[in-house]
Amino acid sequence: MAAWDEDLLGRKEVADFLQNLLESDDEIKVINIDSPWGTGKTFFLDNWRQQLERDRGVVYFNAWEKDYTGDPFISLVAAIKDQLEKQIGKSVKQRKIVKEFKDKASQTFFATAPIMVKLLGKGVFKKISGVDVDEMNEEVSSALDKASEIAIQSIIESSKNDEKVVEGFEVTLKALVSEASRIKAKDKEKPVYILIDELDRCRPTYAIELLERVKHFFSVEGCKFIIATDTGQLLHSVKAVYGSGLR
Template identity: 35%
Template sequence: MDISNHARKYMEWEPKYNWETCKTNRREFGEFIAHFLTADSRVINLDGIYGSGKTEFIRRLYIELAKRNHPVVYIDIWESDFSTNPLAVICSELIQQIEFILKEKSPNSEIKNENKATETFNQLKAKLGTCLHYATLASLVSGDNSISTEISSVNAAISAIPNLITESKSQKYVETIQKNHVAAVQAMKDIKEYITYISELIEVIYKLNTPIVILIDELDRCRPTYAIETLEVIKHFFETKGCTFLVATNTEVLEHSVQAVYGSTFDAKHYLRRFFDRKVSLPPISTVDYLKAKQLDFSKYTNSGINLHPLITMDIIIEVFADLFEANNIELRGVEQILNRFFTSLDYALGIKENSNTVINTIVLIVGLIEQHLDKPELSERKNNNPLRTNIKTNYSQLSGTIDVMFNCVMTTESKVKYKGHGHYREHAYAQEMLTIESYNFGDIEILGYSRDSITIFTEIIHQYNNPKCNYWLWENYQRVIELSGHIQ
């Protein structure tokens, strides 16, 4: 069987969401979780904070499961947050995937089993239709008619939905609901049995592996009531042999959603244990490894007249960036946003560059972008006449000192003494405007703990600042481009 028949998103996702393109080094973990998910039928909570890469991880897990010959379904439940009936959403996706499989021609020896599978599949649709019909009647009594539209939208998948009652009197609706309640309860039991039986037949007929795996993404972003209803649907309708769920959430946020419904003193942790058999925590990533995997490259700029300082190796730049991200608790999504703005800023500098070289300090730019990301006031308040130090955290003192020095390379001051390095200086009768770094003896200053190259770096910076052919960025240039990049989300 073609993989796309038991994993409909495979052809679309495989080129992008495979382990070779994974920059978070989670392949081994993903392969382990794929084995864990398919060892039995259960409901698993995948816990990860916002921006930790849950969506990218479970899409790669989807590809992994598909390659392991498991029927797999992906549902971004947040996309249906406008809905009032998660049952319609989940059963529609599941029914469509099973239908895709059953449309595949079976071996002649399996015709009998194929007929059984088709018959059971139709019975499954009918039972789901009964439950959806029951839910519709309940919604009509409550005055919420939106669900009727939602259910009609899945008729293509669930063709056996009974005709909806159109009587207008609410008493008749109540009577009808009471009459159908027993049927709905029995239908819920039958649905579980049918799913188990179909999964067994699929395994026999098409040599697929079971359980069927359903990946639920973005639950923690949904309205609190909708998130809870989704968990209830999974538990009551689909928690059965032959079907496994992985529900990706920021579990702490999901707990707050539960408390928003049931009250702040409600034991949300205990409540959620009713729905999940196990909780799996998404492991943290190494920011250094992530940045190395991105293969950051400045050659596009340095080969086109953009001079980047300080002149240190790419490995050191990556270590600096990683330290700043980690020390300030910037999640993966935030790292991506900041890096996008960083390179957009360099692209902008390249676009407006004329004949002269443009001189940009990478450390000042990245620190300013982090200040922006964290809404630090010094970003806008820092001026030549108010040279505020940054409050951005670092994990080691050498980097903190280097940041201060780099800001002194993009700020100006007035001084009678101008240093030239190697102990040489010139004293003027009157105060002269100069880079702040020129106003004191920089010979003994270390950059990232390396004093040997510091004089060479500072000498080159000062030369470029004083070269009329160089477009040397001072702090107001950084402020402006950071402000512009802030409009990019």
């Protein structure tokens, strides 16, 4: 069945409008398709994906189907890698691009993963300073200032390295989408579309973490992100994580 064969509500015209808008303005990187549950967001994205596949690189990621996996960054990167790899082929050059993307993605995962234990958590503190907080007494408390200084310097250096890792990942992502554009659209100037569906149906923590991890890559040249959500429902997820005071 071809794209839009079952389109009875003129949604193809909406997809055409959005595509023209996205490709006519480089400043527009992200679009949120806001609609309540059951109103056809997945139908719209699935048919738009089929239309785009004719001459554009495109990745479809169903967040709800993957929210059991733990870290959303891994699932999304796997979708990008697997789907674009199929679209660009497997020449020596293309295999090298995919490998570099995978390698940088692995480094970026560790660089940007949420910190499970804060700096002053006992385990981290002991690892950095060699001081067991539970066993500290007045005689060794003077070690605290020195250990804190060491810890802060360590965090600063780690942050610098993390920034370099993320920048490296952005470069390899750009190379991958550029190759997809060259193969699919015969034009490196045409964008690759990353469609993220069912975000509002995910576990609150998963949905928010996915947005927090992906937002750093919204500015990657050659990428256009389409996120389909019930924004009201997603707001409930945000409140579940950050508090009910958010509006």
